[in-house]
Amino acid sequence: MTELTIPPDADEQETSKLVQEHVEVGDEVEVREAERTGGGDHEVTGTVTGIEPGYLELDGKPLAEGSVRYDEIHTITRLESA
Helix, strand or coil: CEEEECCCCCCHHHHHHHHHHHCCCCCEEEEEECCCCCCCCEEEEEEEEEEECCEEEECCCCHHHCCEEHHHEEEEEEEECC
């Protein structure tokens, strides 16, 4: 299990690059999203099925159903490798 915390000043492009260096398609991950409104963190667990422009696809789901935008990722933990 390895963890990557995204620097708070990283833009979407930097975050995408960091995520691509940390995980691969097939990895099981836990993503903690930084809540921008002060309501607390949100946590999502799933299998990486795509490293897409703008978002990390989990379990083959679109953004509205469980995938995570790069600019919302605070911490990503690789639980299992493919």
